[in-house]
Amino acid sequence: MTERGRPTRYRGASFVRRTALFDVHSRLGAAFTDFAGWSMPLRYGSDLAEHHTVRDGAGLFDLSHMGRIRVSGDPAFLDWALVGRMSAVKVGRAKYTMLCHTNGGVLDDLVVYRLAEREFMVVANAANAAVVRAMLGEHSNGYDVRVVGEQPGVLIAVQGPMSLDVLGTGADLPYYGIRPDRLDGREVLLARTGYTGEDGFEIYCSAGDAAAIWEWAAARGARPCGLACRDTLRLEAGMPLYGHELSVRSTPFHAGLGRVVALDKPDFVGAAALRSVAAAGPETLLAGLVTEGRRAPRAGYRVLHEGTDVGVVTSGALSPTLGHPVAMAQVTAALAEPGTKLAVDIRGTRVDAEVVALPFYRRTR
Numbered sequence: 001m002t003e004r005g006r007p008t009r010y011r012g013a014s015f016v017r018r019t020a021l022f023d024v025h026s027r028l029g030a031a032f033t034d035f036a037g038w039s040m041p042l043r044y045g046s047d048l049a050e051h052h053t054v055r056d057g058a059g060l061f062d063l064s065h066m067g068r069i070r071v072s073g074d075p076a077f078l079d080w081a082l083v084g085r086m087s088a089v090k091v092g093r094a095k096y097t098m099l100c101h102t103n104g105g106v107l108d109d110l111v112v113y114r115l116a117e118r119e120f121m122v123v124a125n126a127a128n129a130a131v132v133r134a135m136l137g138e139h140s141n142g143y144d145v146r147v148v149g150e151q152p153g154v155l156i157a158v159q160g161p162m163s164l165d166v167l168g169t170g171a172d173l174p175y176y177g178i179r180p181d182r183l184d185g186r187e188v189l190l191a192r193t194g195y196t197g198e199d200g201f202e203i204y205c206s207a208g209d210a211a212a213i214w215e216w217a218a219a220r221g222a223r224p225c226g227l228a229c230r231d232t233l234r235l236e237a238g239m240p241l242y243g244h245e246l247s248v249r250s251t252p253f254h255a256g257l258g259r260v261v262a263l264d265k266p267d268f269v270g271a272a273a274l275r276s277v278a279a280a281g282p283e284t285l286l287a288g289l290v291t292e293g294r295r296a297p298r299a300g301y302r303v304l305h306e307g308t309d310v311g312v313v314t315s316g317a318l319s320p321t322l323g324h325p326v327a328m329a330q331v332t333a334a335l336a337e338p339g340t341k342l343a344v345d346i347r348g349t350r351v352d353a354e355v356v357a358l359p360f361y362r363r364t365r
Contacts, residue, residue, distance in 0.1 A: 019064035020154050020207035024214055028224055035227065036126035038065040043226035050229040051320040054196050058162040059225035060217055063155040063202070064210075067129025069122040069136065073145030078112065078120060081139040081269055083252065085262040089114045094176040094193060097260055098252055099132055104273030105248035106255075108132050109240065111193060113178045121151070125242045139269060154210035158222050159200030159233075161363070166220045170201055184216040195230060197237025198363055232317050235326065238288065238359030244299055244314045245286055245328055254282045254330065256358070284311060285336040288358040289327040291344055291351050294318060296325035302345040303329050303353070310335055313344060319360060326360045327353075 017038045025032070030041035041062060043050060053059045071078060078086035084097035094113040098106050108128035113121040124132040133149035140147055158166055169181055173192045181190040186209040194200035205213055218224065231241070240246045245255050251274060252261050261274055291297060297316035302309050316327030327344070335342065340355040 017065075019062055020210045021062045021064065021156075021214055024211050025062065025224075030224070030226060033227065036065060036129075038126060040065055041224070041226040043228045044224050047226075047228045047232070048320050050223070050225040051232050053223045053225060054160045054198055054229065054233055055321055056161065058158055058160040058166045058200075058222040059196070059229070060214065060222035061157040061159065061225055061227075061230065062214075063157050064153075065126040066155055067122075067124035067126060067132060067149065068151035068153070068155070068204075069124060069129070069133050070148045070151055071120040071122060071136065071145060072148075073118055074143050075118065075120075077140060077143040077145045079262075079265060079268060080143070081136055082110070082112070083261040083268065083270065083274070084112075085265060086112055086114075086120065091116055092177055092179055093174070094178055094191065096176075098246075098257075099135060100251070100270035100274065101248055102270055102273065103248075104251040104270045104277055106242070106246045106250065106252060107135060107248055108242055109246055113191065115178070115189075128242060152207065154205050154207055156203040156205065156210065156214060156217070157194060157200060158203070158217055159194045159196045159225075160198050162221060163198075163200045166217055166222045167201060168220075173201075175199075183213055186213060188213070195239055196233040197239070197359065197361055198233075231315075232320055235315050235317055235328070236319055236321055236359065236361035238328070240286075240328075241315060250284075250330070251277050251282065253277050254284055254286065256286045281333060283333055284330045285333045286314070286358075287311075287329055287331045287336040287340075288338075288356045288360060289313075289316075289329055289342065289344065289353045290356050290360075291325045291327065291346075291353045293351060294325065295346050295349075295351065297327040297329075297344040297346060297351075297353070301327075303331055304343045304345060304350065305332075305335055305340075310342070321361050328358070331355075 025041045033042040075087040178191040189204035191202045296318045297313045301313040303311035311331030313329045343350045
């Protein structure tokens with residue numbers, strides 16, 4: 001059985017999709033995980049070594065599971081459908097934004113690239129791609145637009161301070177910029193974006209060129225890295241993960257991302273609810289926590305203040321870069337100020353915690 005030319009593995013009542021690089025990952029000995037219906041490399045060896053590769057060198061990721069949705073037509077449509085002002089994005093640039101429910105809850109966080117005056121590429125989280133495609137289609141009524149999901153091709157990321165050395169191009173590409181380019185003689189779309197807290201690039205290429213570009217980048221010093229280290233990298237950089245820091249049960253303001261909402265737009269999906277939260281202030285806020293010892297808080301652990309529950313951990317890990325546990329948590333807004341002393345219940349043991357400003361790690365530019 002195949003899907004868009006790629007083999008799929010039957011499991012129970014569903015198919016687990018494979019990217020065009022699946023055979024490459026298998027030859028490299030990757031450990032795979034089922035992620036949002038895709039068989040993805042979790043790691044190739046040591047999570048810790050792969051994490052440090054991205055912080056110190058250049059990591060190579062297969063991100064082909066991410067949703068890619070083309071929107072052609074009137075730019076005013078995306079101003080209506082999303083919380084940001086997409087019509088103000090220049091051709092060749094990108095913007096981080098969100099798709100919200102009418103109640104203000106986040107349906108997904110997105111990166112939107114403007115490829116031409118009337119052509120956009122919306123990149124969605126793998127688990128939410130179908131929802132984003134469906135909601136954009138629903139919101140397009142009355143607009144002169146065409147919304148097309150399931151764009152073919154592959155997404156490869158090169159992330160880390162040595163990314164420019166690996167690619168040999170892109171020094172003049174601004175952060176959150178995108179342009180056609182050539183790598184190893186092959187046509188690609190090259191974007192200077194990422195999800196690791198480091199400088200880096202994302203490469204959109206054809207499935208037929210994917211293995212050659214991957215092996216070319218690896219030969220120039222990029223080391224294959226799996227999804228496991230991406231989680232610790234993004235956590236150190238204070239970047240939200242949908243289903244943890246973001247969900248339909250909370251607004252961008254609860255995640256400290258109210259800045260992405262263009263409240264001065266005339267109208268947009270979720271505007272009334274978001275304006276209400278902005279005016280009153282959210283009851284809880286996303287806070288950074290550092291804890292003592294080596295036991296890391298994990299998602300779902302209780303956060304306490306003077307013995308009373310005041311929040312919940314959304315993500316946590318022992319930071320490979322900093323050498324101590326870090327976490328993000330939704331806590332009572334009055335207790336989200338850096339320097340506030342809290343505690344986390346780690347499997348029945350109360351561990352002291354302190355609120356700190358996000359991000360935990362910021363690269364030297």
